[in-house]
Amino acid sequence: MSSVVFREIESRGKGYYGILAALGVVILAGLAAAYNMETRGHIITGMNQQIVWGLPHVFAVFMIVAASGALNVASIGSVFGKSMYKPLAPLSGLLAIALLVGGLTVLMLDLGRPDRIVTVAMTHFNFSSIFALNVFLYTGFMTIVAIYLWTMMERRMNPFTKAAGVAAFIWRLLLTTGTGSIFGFLVARQLYDSALLAPTFIVMSFAYGLAIFILVLMAAYNWTGREIGDVIMMRLKKLLAIFIAAMLYFVAVYHVTNIYYAERRAVEAWLLLHGGIQTELFWIGQILVGSILPLVILFHPKWGKSRAMIASACGLVIVGGLIQMYVTIIGGQAYPLVLFPGMKESSTFYDGVVHPYYPSGYELFLGLGGVAIALFIVAVGIKVLRFLPESLEDHVVRAHHGEGH
Amino acid sequence: MSEVNKERRQLLGAGAAVASLVVAPGVFLVTAGKGRADEEAGEAGPQWGKVRWGMLVDTAKCSSGCTQCVSACDKENHLSGETLPTSSQWIRKMELTDRETGKSYSLPMMCQHCDNAPCVDVCPTGASFKRWDGIVSVDRHLCIGCRYCLMACPYKARSFVHHPVTDQNPDVPRGQGCAESCDFCKHRIDEGQIPACVEACGSTGGGALLFGDLNDPKSEISQRVATIATLQVRADLGTEPAVRYEGIL
Ligand code: SF4
Ligand code: SF4
Numbered sequence: 001m002s003s004v005v006f007r008e009i010e011s012r013g014k015g016y017y018g019i020l021a022a023l024g025v026v027i028l029a030g031l032a033a034a035y036n037m038e039t040r041g042h043i044i045t046g047m048n049q050q051i052v053w054g055l056p057h058v059f060a061v062f063m064i065v066a067a068s069g070a071l072n073v074a075s076i077g078s079v080f081g082k083s084m085y086k087p088l089a090p091l092s093g094l095l096a097i098a099l100l101v102g103g104l105t106v107l108m109l110d111l112g113r114p115d116r117i118v119t120v121a122m123t124h125f126n127f128s129s130i131f132a133l134n135v136f137l138y139t140g141f142m143t144i145v146a147i148y149l150w151t152m153m154e155r156r157m158n159p160f161t162k163a164a165g166v167a168a169f170i171w172r173l174l175l176t177t178g179t180g181s182i183f184g185f186l187v188a189r190q191l192y193d194s195a196l197l198a199p200t201f202i203v204m205s206f207a208y209g210l211a212i213f214i215l216v217l218m219a220a221y222n223w224t225g226r227e228i229g230d231v232i233m234m235r236l237k238k239l240l241a242i243f244i245a246a247m248l249y250f251v252a253v254y255h256v257t258n259i260y261y262a263e264r265r266a267v268e269a270w271l272l273l274h275g276g277i278q279t280e281l282f283w284i285g286q287i288l289v290g291s292i293l294p295l296v297i298l299f300h301p302k303w304g305k306s307r308a309m310i311a312s313a314c315g316l317v318i319v320g321g322l323i324q325m326y327v328t329i330i331g332g333q334a335y336p337l338v339l340f341p342g343m344k345e346s347s348t349f350y351d352g353v354v355h356p357y358y359p360s361g362y363e364l365f366l367g368l369g370g371v372a373i374a375l376f377i378v379a380v381g382i383k384v385l386r387f388l389p390e391s392l393e394d395h396v397v398r399a400h401h402g403e404g405h
Numbered sequence: 406m407s408e409v410n411k412e413r414r415q416l417l418g419a420g421a422a423v424a425s426l427v428v429a430p431g432v433f434l435v436t437a438g439k440g441r442a443d444e445e446a447g448e449a450g451p452q453w454g455k456v457r458w459g460m461l462v463d464t465a466k467c468s469s470g471c472t473q474c475v476s477a478c479d480k481e482n483h484l485s486g487e488t489l490p491t492s493s494q495w496i497r498k499m500e501l502t503d504r505e506t507g508k509s510y511s512l513p514m515m516c517q518h519c520d521n522a523p524c525v526d527v528c529p530t531g532a533s534f535k536r537w538d539g540i541v542s543v544d545r546h547l548c549i550g551c552r553y554c555l556m557a558c559p560y561k562a563r564s565f566v567h568h569p570v571t572d573q574n575p576d577v578p579r580g581q582g583c584a585e586s587c588d589f590c591k592h593r594i595d596e597g598q599i600p601a602c603v604e605a606c607g608s609t610g611g612g613a614l615l616f617g618d619l620n621d622p623k624s625e626i627s628q629r630v631a632t633i634a635t636l637q638v639r640a641d642l643g644t645e646p647a648v649r650y651e652g653i654l
Contacts, residue, residue: 041581042550043567048490052555052565112550112565112582121549124530131529131553185527187642188559337561339514339638340653343501347514348488349561351499355490 004087004396006153006386009224016223016383023376030369033362034109042112045363050355051333056110058325059367062208063103063374064138064179065201066321068172069209071096071145073236074152075172078165084235084397087389088217089165093149094381095213095374096172097142102374104138106366130181137171137178144168153386176202183332190267191332196257200250204321207243211294211317214240216375218311220382221392229394237310241298244317248291267335270354271327278331281323290320330357457520457539458589459619459647460603461626461635462512466613469511472498474614477605478515481590483574493564495587496602501653510653513602513614516541516562516587517638517646524554524563524586533584539619539647542588550582559639560646562586589616619647 009016036044047054074092077085108117125132148164151157180201183192214236221228255272258264271278294313296303303309334355339345345352382388389396478496479486488494496515502508518541524533525541532547533554543554555563563586570579576592579585590600598604603614617626629635635649 038582041567041569042565043491043569048567049492049494049555049561049564050490052552112552112584113548113580114550116547116549120530120532120547124532124547126525126528126531128526129529129553131527131551135529182553186556187523188557188639333556337559339499339560340501342504343510344504345499345501347497347499349494349497349514350490351497351514351561 005390006087006090006388007390008384008386009220009382009388016379019223020376020379023372023379026365026372027369027376029365030106030109030367030372033365033369034114037110037362037366038114044360046357046359047363048355050350051330051357053329053333054110054357055326055359055363056106056366056370057329058322059370060103060106060110061179061182061329062322062325063099063106063370065176065205065325066208066212067096067099067103067205068141068176068179068202069205069207070099070213071168071172072206072209073213074148075165075169076239078148078152078162079169084232087392087397088213088232090149090152090387091217091220091382092213093145093152093168094387095216095378096209097145097149098374098377098381099209099212100138100142101377102370102372105373106370109366130178130185134175134178134182137175141168141171141175144171173202176205183328186332188337189332190264190338191258191271191328191335194254194258196250196254200247200254203243203247203250204324207240207247207317208321210236210240210243211314211321215311215314215318216378218307220388224388226388227391227393229392229397231394232392232397233307233310237298237304237313240314240317241295244291244295244298248287248295251286251291263338263341270335271331275331275335275354278327278334282327282331285323286320286327289316290324291317294320333357453537454539455537455620456618457620457647458518458594459539459617459626459630459649460589460600461615461629462648462650463613463615464510464512464650464652466611467511467513468611469498469500469509471511471610473605473610474498474513474602477601478587481574481593481601482577483572483579485568491567493566493568493585495562495564495585512650512653514560514562514638515602515648516558516589517560517644517648518589520645520647521643523557523559523642523644527553527557529553536591538594540589540591540594541586542591543584543586545578545580545583545585548580548583550584552584554584558586559642559644 045054071092073085074089076082077089108114111117127133144164144167148161148168151161151164177198180198184194184197186192217228255268258268271282273279294316297309297313298304334357336352336354339351475496475498476486478484482495484493484495496513499512499514501510501512518539520539522535522541525535529551530547530549532544533541534544535541550565552565555565563584565584566579566581569581573579593600599616603616606612606614615626615629617624619627619630621627630649633651634654635651636654637646637649
């Protein structure tokens, strides 16, 4: 890594601290929301006995999935030996840890009894629960990525980067599989009972993580007046396009295979055709905004070269990703459980009807607070440590690339 | 389907074992769900699996207007009886209509006390557990309110306590922010009584509920399920419920 100089970002006075302050405010709003939810109970949220996981889970699962995806850039560099990506690896690792911390914070603050995280959740484990396993997958991920970062940033440790990178890569696959399996094991919920859910989550994590990575990279370089050359930008862009296309493919296969199961045809018809808000969110949000539009932008001969348009494409992927999580998590619960196939069901407990969900401001702020925590960690990280190469201009990247490995 | 699920569960168990070996060497401060339940059995005396409490619902005797079981449950366990989207409901009356023939049924639905209980499998802390006598319930001191069990239960039998709890039955501790569900009135069973719903159905209802030990071949319930056709709801999922329904096949 001799030709690439890493440097902490220079404080740009007001601008930088302004961002930190703004993020701080959102974090405080999130904590205030969590405090209210804990003291007054989930009754103040829009969740109920039908929609038991709400908006906080949408944000949390999105961030956790994106976390493992954000690590891809580093993996491509160290695991697959593409040296062009190596200068980006430290930021990629930092982003992965930050997103995971943000997501987990939301997940924990959304518990009915967050006061029991230390007293119970960390001392009592039921190892047949994917949730309990995830506690280890998540802490393990953070540890391994931290070690990986250390091997990259500490010259003496450089020889171990590859090994740490491979470990981190394998661990990230486990982690996303674990997250996807949270839903995959809910056999009674027709939209979740699919072995395809875990691999689909992995592909989604590639796209979401990279979109966030590109945006953060562009923002950090913009604000500090550093340069990203076309070579690296076009590489990242192409990679993102491939991930989005793969994601679309997996989503299509998932729904088509579901339609083959006679018993799942009703739920698929509901989601894809007449599910009201969920159908609209799926087609307009997840498919059009989150996949098709970004693909068009990235492949467009002119737009695909504009930095602003590439940034918008990344933004769309992120918005589409959040909507996809909404459809997966809320939509999967909104459709009623089928207890007696072939029967029309009704009861005082809302059997047989599609369940509405009106998220509250508390849930929204808790979710946004988690996002702010992740961004705050990144902002502080690149300031105090040398995560970002001083320059990613073409000649620097080429020189480094040419040097090979 | 049931086989698939069993396999899945076994795989999950194996995966869990491997992961716990790999991931947490030396971190065995662990209390697994089953171990705890065994301990309880130790205190209570009888061994694991000797008794399996179960219920048989005769849908022919259960009528659509009757809610005696529900009222009795609310009274016994000090539930509000409200039916808001956020209210806890441990037992509910379901009305069914066959989409093809138009025949309708009415029946109570509550925790089915599954032998392979998804709610127990997914619970991260072991708060959701199966007792030595097959009763599934939530230890409200271990529940962190993650609501994974509500997501996993195929029968929508679990509730999450949204509303503040007041006026509790000391025998049935509840807690805001925790999950809960029908526990066959285990506090009554431990005193030799039958669940409140079964009692109420027998006295003022249609007498549609039969309660007893499925593992005792001489019990009335065992003899009935051995001779007539009964249905386990969503048997395809392999959960092996202890509640069975007759007259609806
Ligand atoms: S019915 Fe639901 S709550 Fe009761 S044991 Fe089965 S999975 Fe658990
Ligand atoms: S809500 Fe409570 S009982 Fe249910 S899975 Fe979570 S910790 Fe276990």
